[in-house]
Amino acid sequence: MSSPPRATPAPARLVVLVSGSGTNLQALLDAIAAAPEGPDGYGARIVAVGADRDSIAGLERAERAGIPTFVCRVKDHATREEWDLALAEATAAYEPDLVVSAGFMKIVGREFLARFGGRFVNTHPALLPSFPGAHGVRDALAYGVKVTGCTVHFVDDGVDTGPIIAQGVVEVRNEDDEAALHERIKEVERRLLVDVVGRLARNGYRIEGRKVVIP
Template identity: 55%
Template sequence: MLRLVVLVSGSGTNFSDLLERTRAGSVPAEIIAVGADRECTGLDIARAAGIPTFVEPFTSPRAEWSARVADRIEAFEPDLVVLSGFMRLLSPEAVARLSPALLNTHPAYLPEFPGAHGVRDALAAGVAQTGASVIVVDAGVDTGPILAQERIAVEDDDDESSLHDRIKPVERELLARVITDIAEGAIDLHEVGARTPKTQEPS
């Protein structure tokens, strides 16, 4: 069973979903700590569940803050770190310490629409489809190896909120699948650079 540290910044809805799956036994992992860059609802959920938490408020320079975050994470000796709505970029040095066991979900079909506004950018581009992705975090912005993806149709009446609401459940399912595959050996994170992304087209 994988030992997970999850980083959050906001409401923690994706984290909450993952917590339910791990405790139900559908994902063979245990969330051993939850960290954040600020006080947030995600931390409240973790505390209510009896999970250790930590807060490392962002300060400049980023490299020093990132090193402290990595120190806090490594103290728990996790097998995997999951960024779940964590809204800060870690420094390349911190990423190098944690990767490839450092995952993130993204609300677009990467490499399409990277960055903080993937849903908004997809709508602005007028595409018929966007998607969701799970990646290994690298030193770039949403440029790491892709572990799983799924396409999602953009409806004519979609706005940013409605489209994001339909992407989130897909992100959660993909993340659960990837973590399960890692736990069961179907994904070897040390070989992901040579892997072909797992893709699923809409039915």
């Protein structure tokens, strides 16, 4: 699977999905704002920010930046499948080249992946395939690993099983508790996500089995 080549040098269109404070979103906004315009720029722009809940800091960040927002709450739909379809349609309305999960805490379903599979980027606070799931930091610490980190990957229909794009390593210190370790992972995660999304947007990519190749 390959990303479609863009016929013009226009920046790639990003829809970013958030569930909370939006620090990863802010990192993307800052990188885009700081980059020069033209062919040497970041290569992408955020065209919309979506969320699964109201009144969160991530939406406020988008609104301050003048970016359109939308909210798609699970509780507003009769079934999870209906919610998934609604989220897919709301996202598709902005015609994204890439969709970025920036701390989006819901698992998408069949309809969303049918539209955005191979284009939906997520982060995870562990070195996949080790320690998938909601407690990656806690599980790594409990296991006694000496290094952990974060993974940027494409989303598939499993739990943190999609093709890995890039990883960053974080040393585990003797004095670490879950909160301290997670904070250091988040710092690396933000930098890695900004770098990866920019490279995907500027260079394109292809997925060969489980391998992601960025030229």
